[in-house]
Amino acid sequence: MSTLFDQLETLYPEMVDIRRKLHAEPELSFHEVKTPAFIADYLEDLGVEVKRNVGGRGVVGYIKGALPGKTVALRADFDALPIQEDTGLEYSSKTPGVMHACGHDGHTATLLVCAKVLMENRDQLKGTIVLIHQFAEELAPGGAIAMIKDGCLNGVDVIYGTHLWNPIPVGEVGYLGGPIMAAADRFEVTIQGKGGHGASPHETVDAVAVGSSVVQNLQHVVSRQVDPLKSAVVTTASFQAGGPFNVIADTAELIGTVRSFDEDVQDLVIEKMEQMIKGTCEAMGATYSFKYVKGYPAVVNDATETERFAEVAKAIHNPEKVVETTPVMGGEDFAYYLREVPGTFFFTGSGNPEVGADYPHHHPKFTFDEQAMLTAGKLLIQAAITYQE
Numbered sequence: 001m002s003t004l005f006d007q008l009e010t011l012y013p014e015m016v017d018i019r020r021k022l023h024a025e026p027e028l029s030f031h032e033v034k035t036p037a038f039i040a041d042y043l044e045d046l047g048v049e050v051k052r053n054v055g056g057r058g059v060v061g062y063i064k065g066a067l068p069g070k071t072v073a074l075r076a077d078f079d080a081l082p083i084q085e086d087t088g089l090e091y092s093s094k095t096p097g098v099m100h101a102c103g104h105d106g107h108t109a110t111l112l113v114c115a116k117v118l119m120e121n122r123d124q125l126k127g128t129i130v131l132i133h134q135f136a137e138e139l140a141p142g143g144a145i146a147m148i149k150d151g152c153l154n155g156v157d158v159i160y161g162t163h164l165w166n167p168i169p170v171g172e173v174g175y176l177g178g179p180i181m182a183a184a185d186r187f188e189v190t191i192q193g194k195g196g197h198g199a200s201p202h203e204t205v206d207a208v209a210v211g212s213s214v215v216q217n218l219q220h221v222v223s224r225q226v227d228p229l230k231s232a233v234v235t236t237a238s239f240q241a242g243g244p245f246n247v248i249a250d251t252a253e254l255i256g257t258v259r260s261f262d263e264d265v266q267d268l269v270i271e272k273m274e275q276m277i278k279g280t281c282e283a284m285g286a287t288y289s290f291k292y293v294k295g296y297p298a299v300v301n302d303a304t305e306t307e308r309f310a311e312v313a314k315a316i317h318n319p320e321k322v323v324e325t326t327p328v329m330g331g332e333d334f335a336y337y338l339r340e341v342p343g344t345f346f347f348t349g350s351g352n353p354e355v356g357a358d359y360p361h362h363h364p365k366f367t368f369d370e371q372a373m374l375t376a377g378k379l380l381i382q383a384a385i386t387y388q389e
Contacts, residue, residue, distance in 0.1 A: 003121075004117055004118075004121060004381055004385075005316075005378055005381075007117045007120065007121075008113065008114070008117050008374065008377050008378060008381070009374065011113050011116060011117065012113075012373075012374050014113060014116075015109045015110060015112075015113040015370075015373050015374070015377070016109070016370050016373075018042075018108070018109040018112055018113070019105050019106050019108075019109035019370060019373065020091040020105075021038075021091075022035065022038075022078070022100065022105040022108055022109065023089075023091050023092075023093065023099075023100045023105045024091045024092065024093060024094050025093075025094060025095070026080030026081075026093050026095055026098045026099055026100050026105070027078075027079065027080055027095075027098070028079065028080060028081075028082060028098055028139075029079040029080075029135070029136035029137070029138045029139035029142075029143075030056075030057070030079075030135070030136050030139065030143075032057045032078060032079055032135045032136070033057075035078050035079075035108075035135075036052065036053075036057050036058065036059050036078070036133065036135060039059045039078065039108065039112065039133045040052050040059045042112055043059070043061040043112070043115060043131065046115060046116055046119045047119060048061040048062065048063055048115060048119060048131070049061065049062040049063075049064070050062075054147050054150050054151075054152055055135075055143060055145075055146030055147035055148070055149065055150040055152065056135065056136075056143065056146050056147075057135035057136070057143065058132070058133060058134055058135050058143055058146070058147040058150070058152065059131075059133040060130060060131065060132055060133070060147070060152050061115060061130070061131035061133070062128060062129075062130055062131070063115065063118050063119055063122055063125070063128065063129040063131070064122070064128050065122050065123075065124070065125025065126050065127055065128065065129075066122060066123045066124070066125065067124075067125065067126040067127070068126065068127065069125075069126030069127025069128075069388040070126075070127045070128075070157040070158070070387060070388060071127055071128045071129075071130060071155050071156050071157050072127065072128070072129050072130065072156070072157065072158055072159070072160070072383075072384040072387050072388075073129075073130040073131075073132055073152075073153065073156045073158070073159040073160070073337070073341075073343075074111060074114065074129065074130070074131055074132065074159070074160055074161070074380050074384060075111075075132040075133075075134060075159060075160070075161040075334065075337065076104075076107035076108050076110065076111035076131075076132070076133055076134070076161070077104045077107055077108070077133075077134045077135070077137035077143070078104050078105070078107070078108045078133060078134070078135060079104060079135055079136050079137055079138050079139075079143075080093075080098050080099055080100045080101070080102075080104065080105075080138075081098070081099060081100070081101045081102060081138055081362060082097060082098060083097070083098070083099050083101045083362065083363075083364055084096065084097050084099070084364055085099035085101070085364060086364035086365050087356070087364070087365050087366070087367050089367060099364070099366075101361065101362050101363060101364070101366040102138065102361045102362060102366070103163065103164035103165075103166075103350065103361070103366075103368050104137065104138075106164045106350070106368060106370070106372070106373050106376075107162070107163070107164065107376075108133065109373060110373045110376045110377045110380070111131060111133065111377075111380070113377060114377045114380055114381055115131055117377075117381065118381065118384075125385075126388040127388050128155075129384055130152070130153075130156055132147065132152050132159075132337075134147060134333075137332070137333055137334075140184075140186070140293070140295040140296060140333075142296060142333035142336075143333070144333040144334065144335075144336040144337060145333065145336045148336055148337065148340060153337065153340050153341055156340075156341050157341065157342075157387075158305060158341060158342055158343050158387055159337045159338070159341050159342075159343035160309070160343055160344060160345075160346075160380055160383045160384065161334050161337070161343070161345045161346075162345065162346050162347065162348045162376045162379065162380065163332070163345070163346075163347055163348070164348050164350040164368050164372050164373070164376065165347035165348060165349055165350055165351070166350050166351040166357055166358070166359070166360060166361060166366070166368055167328075167347075167351060167360070168325070168347060168349035168350075168351060169349050169351050169352065170349050170350055170351060170352045170357070170368075170369040170371055170372050170375075171318070171321055171349060171371075171375070172321045172322075172323065172349035173313055173317060173321060173322045173323070173346060173347065173348055173349065173375070173379065174323060174324075174325030174346060174347035174349070175301075175306055175309060175310050175313070175322065175323075175324060175325065175344065175346045175347075176301060176306065176324055176325050176326070176327065177301050177302070177303040177306035177307060177344075178300060178301060178303060178306075179261040179298050179299065179300050179301075179327050180299050180300075180301055180325070180327055180328070180345060181298065181299035181327065181328055181329075181330055181331060181332045181334075181335070181345070182231070182233075182259040182260060182261055182298055182299075182327070182328070182329045182330065182331060183258075183259065183260050183261065183263075183266055183294070183295065183296060183297050183298045183331065183335075184257065184259060184295040184296050184330070184331025185257060185258040185259070185260075185266070185292065185293060185294050185295045186255070186256075186257055186258075186292075186293045186295060187254075187255070187256055187257070187258060187273065187290070187291065187292045187293070188253070188254070188255050188290075188291040189211075189214065189253070189254040189255075189277055189288060189289070189290050189291075190251065190252075190253050190254075190288060190289045191207050191210050191211050191214065191241075191251060191252040191253075191254070191281060191286050191287075191288050192207070192250070192251055192286060192287045192288065192289075193205035193206055193207035193210055193248075193249065193250055193251065193252070193285075193286045194250065194285075195207070195247065195248055195249060195250030195251075196247075196248050197246065197247070197248070198245070198246040198247055198248055199246070201248060204248045205284065205285045205286050206248050206249065207241050207248075207249040207250055207251050207252040207286065208241045208242055208248070208249045208252060209284070210252065210280065210281060210284045210286045211239060211241055211252035211254060212239075213280050213284065214254065214276070214277055214280050214281070215236045215239065215254065217276045217279075217280050218234050218236060218256075218273060218276055218277075219234070220276070221234050221269055221272045221273055221276060222234050222269070225268065225272045226265055226268065226269065227265070230260075230261070230262055230265050231259075231260065231261055231265075231327070231329070232258070232259065232260045232265050232266075232269055233257075233258065233259040233260075233329055234256065234258050234269065234273070235256050235257050235258075235259075236254050236255070236256040237255055237256045237257060238253075238254065238255040238256070239252065239253075239254055240252065240253045240254075241253065258270075258273075258292075259329040259331070260298070261298045261327065262298075263297075266294070270292050273290070273292070274290055277290055278290075295331060296331045296332060296333045296335050296336070297335045297336070297339070298335060299331075299332050299334055299335040299338060299345050300335070300338055301338065301343070301344040301345060302338065302342035302343055302344060304342065305342050305343055305344045306344040306346075308386075308387075309344045309346065309379075309383055310322060310324075312379075312382050312383055312386050313346075313379055313382070313383075315382075316378060316379070316382050317375070317378075317379070321349075325347060330361075332345065346379070348372050348375050348376040348379065349372060349375075350368035350369050350372035351368070351369070352368075352369035355367070355369050357369045
């Protein structure tokens with residue numbers, strides 16, 4: 001195993017070059033063209049069997065070891081976000097309004113170089129390693145579900161994935177059995193009032209006032225109606241209403257997100273939100289429409305595989321730096337893979353203020369400590385290899 005890791009370390013500069021190339025040329029979810037072509041070309045140049053356009057824009061590679069064994073899938077995502085980059089990096093995005101603000105460029109670079117190492121050692125490998133390069137993780141319905149329908153998990157026994165994660169410092173690894181990331185849903189509320197002159201509020205139904213009351217009342221859904229021992233978040237992220245200073249608004253539009261881990265809690269929140277919106281609007285003389293879109297389900301790690309991964313990680317990494325983490329309210333469509341086969345999704349620490357990696361994910365100044373890619377690569381390789389034992 002040390003030989004594989006030595007090779008990975010030797011190839012680290014190539015990993016960095018790939019990451020920076022991808023960072024400079026980001027593509028939005030469901031609009032990826034150059035990125036999957038680059039991935040497929042790179043893998044084919046290594047001699048990897050490749051399937052293109054899986055589920056639409058995904059790429060799947062197959063590394064078949066010389067020895068019989070099981071089939072292990074490793075997954076990386078490659079889409080970017082609609083954010084204007086403000087990092088000042090020399091390899092900053094060349095595409096206005098689009099950047100890799102979540103580390104997906106690092107995920108892709110890591111898995112590609114892992115593939116290179118594994119291919120060079122396939123005469124010693126057992127079983128098959130499936131490389132799942134996924135498009136459109138950032139935007140529901142996401143790419144995972146389409147790739148699964150197109151057969152990317154056919155014959156797969158187990159799957160592993162990681163996220164380079166700035167909330168924890170570089171060198172640290174976070175794992176957790178059971179729910180680790182939340183279901184990520186979206187809601188839209190349109191409030192219809194009756195506009196009029198700002199000097200005559202008694203002749204109107206003020207959509208701003210109604211909308212403000214709805215926002216405030218929605219906060220009671222979690223604080224007063226969800227079991228305090230269970231987690232949920234209701235966030236109204238956008239409130240659009242109004243016009244001239246002397247005109248009472250006719251309509252208001254609210255957009256937000258709900259996060260939860262338990263499907264029963266999710267259903268309760270939807271029910272109580274509807275009741276709260278309806279009651280508030282009726283009391284104030286307005287009408288409404290309410291649209292709720294369920295996004296990715298919660299990421300629920302297999303307990304057995306997570307425990308095994310933790311043992312594997314501690315064997316090759318500083319065991320004091322391999323820690324049981326806490327669930328986060330972010331969403332990830334890796335959840336769909338885990339509904340089909342056992343596996344685990346873990347966090348690879350990438351935060352480091354010394355290299356400017358102290359901004360949160362989805363921030364215009366986001367970047368990560370590239371050394372985290374080397375850690376992630378070793379962990380993915382080790383998890384795949386030892387699963388055969």
